[in-house]
Amino acid sequence: MTHNMSLTAKLECPTEISSRYADLPIKPSSLSQPKIKYFFALDLYQATHILLPLMGAIIETMRFLGPEYCALSIVEGRSTDGTYDILSRLQSELAAMGVRYYLTTSDLNPKAVWEDRIKHLSTLRNQALQPLTSTGVGKFSPYAADTTILFINDIVICVEDLLELLYQHQTQDAKMTCAFDWNAGGGSFYDSWVSRSMSGNLFFEITHDAKYWLTQDMFFDDPPNQERYARHLPLQVYSCWGGMVILDGAPFVQHKLEFRDHREDECHMGEPTLLAKDMWGQGLGKILAVPSVNVAYEYKATREAKKGRGYVHDRIASANYKPRKELVEWVDKPPYCI
Template sequence: MSASLSSVLFTRGADRVYFAALLVCLFYIFCTSGPIPIPFRENVGSPGPLQSQDTVSADDNSTSVAEGFDLADVFKEEQASSKDVSDIFSAEPWVPPQVTDLDESRMEMVEPYITAIMDPKDKYFDRLQCPHPYKNRYKGLRRRRNLSSKFETGPKQYFFALNLYECAHVLPRLLGSVVEAIRLLRPEDCVLSIVGGRSTDGTTEILSRLRDEMEAMNVTYYFSTSDIDPLKQGNDRITELAKLRNLVLDPLIRQPELYDPDATVIFLNDVSICADDIMELVYQKEFQRAHMTCAMDWVDYGDTFYDSWISRSMTGDMFIEIPQDGSFEFKHNLFWNDPVTRKRFDMKLPIQVYSCWNGGAAFTAKPLLKDNVTFRASYKDECYMGEPTLFCKDFWTLGYGRIAIIPSVNVGYNDDESRHVKEKHGYASSTIFETEKVEERSTEIQWKVTPPELVKCEPDWVHPSWVQWDQASKDQEPFDWTHSGYFNADKGEENEGGLIFD
């Protein structure tokens, strides 16, 4: 009897052990499996992939949809295969370049800069004061993770890129805002890539010391230096600038397997920018389903739009009026021949353009990872243009034409300039509140799927012409512009707009 009872109890105990083991296995499978894919939602009347219609979007008079907008709806689960990039990039392992011109004697000046960059409350420097970004607005940009992925390193989602030279004065504000944006986006999902060099003001030393802080945050950090000098006598400025921009993108395009194929590149100039400016560029890229979003950069304390040589509207013309004699007497007259665009600009609403950069841009990495798009100089028989203009042109050629400026994002090239810029044009956060909450305006863009047939060619301000938007796209024959006389250091002088021409 006792033996039979013992046998029954043993059997029941074993069943409990087996059942408990089964529960453990099921829990393990649940935790280690990936998240349930969320299908890409194509909303009728919302910006989406290129369609056959001329425009896509909702009526501008409709109420804003930003309040209920969930950014998770626009992140695609369908990703490009590794084969898409296997034929483009070298099979040899990529070795990050090194810092070659570090001056140890300047290291003693570094710590106040590092403290300011890492602590937004630090008051050591008289930098531009910035508001806190709206966390609820931008929380959808932070990639969702399941229990297991919180402990894993997934593909990188955000790639911050900067070329920095002799700009220590702006680093506390610029990199302080970059760090704040990275914290909002999740450090593990971010890469910070910086190329410097030739600086004598401590820029190189500050950026070198920053590595310890970035690694402590779990941010992937690349910093190297280059001796490329776009203004060196005999160099073609645009060719050299393109080289520098491509160097800072090297960690992305040489290691595509480390990145989400739909990753976002945030490429910033040496500007005094706030974290809400950065976050709004990224947000509008996702909300509008844009391929690129750009800021607006200003000089003369916010009176003059700066990046006029680069930018073109959807009329194909420049943002500002430049008469035949090349003078800047009408430099305050933005979008003078495009009343619809001017109205949207005055209302601080996003606007589709042919090309832009304007101190900083957020753009999809797909054309870089799948189609080997890089920054470049003009081809033979192609209008001499800036490398960002040509970058946008190549986006259009491949069907990535949803390019927009975000008039709520306004920046200057030092803290004092940016203070005046913000006073004149507003902070991003306050403009967003006024436009979307108070005035309840729709911010959606009615996307055009075809570029302007003709684009203004301004190689030197005094020889303007109109050219086909896809000029030289078929042959794509490289050309040496060193002796062209266009914007070259060996033959140039500055005009009243601050740009060099022959």
């Protein structure tokens, strides 16, 4: 509940929260039952080895934002390493903080042979959102009309990673905002299959025989955004995930959006790409990728990614991060070839 990131993950996470994020906490309300503004959602499996930095960062973020305005929903699936036992023991501590906590389980196995992986992943993601999407709207709902979803994978993060994504989502008036997740050594982008640039292509080029992955030539056929990426500035993309995302909750609560698998007449795509497709179809194509937020799935890989790709506090201190340079110029139409 009070995890020191430098002790286990050995990350150089700031010990103090920047004034940049001063507008993110919710102002105290006169309501006897404060409306929830921030909804944290996770699907976890065999996650004991990274629970300390992951949950530590989430809990510290909720303390900063205002615990009574936060909800945490976790779906645990089939773990044999004690993940569920640890998560269940957080109940009393989170209740004492004022956080609404929903812990459920699932037997679905997206990696099982002959199973429909994308269908199962979509079901698990929707299950994590279920406490939010099942409540409806109106004055009797425990959730604010503008509730924000923070969907987080089993990654190692700093508090500033979550806060910068939230900051960019609000400042840029985005509808979906993604981090960048990396493989070992920070050498190649991890969520390459589900992510598409504004050209409609992958973030980096892969030859037709899949022998060569040109991982360092990011946004190779999207020059304006390649230039922004080189300066570590936020950029518009067609779709992304990157280990964690910020989403506007209203379309999910109103049942205009949900995670899904491909339909009969569609190409086989990952559920984040299909979500982005549905968002563009509803005029919600303000989808943002933030190169200053770099994460990975193990301690060592995260240290390498942040050392090579940068920590948030280092990137936003650069001359590139000035208000006029930081803001994206949104494109209203998706790539023609999607």
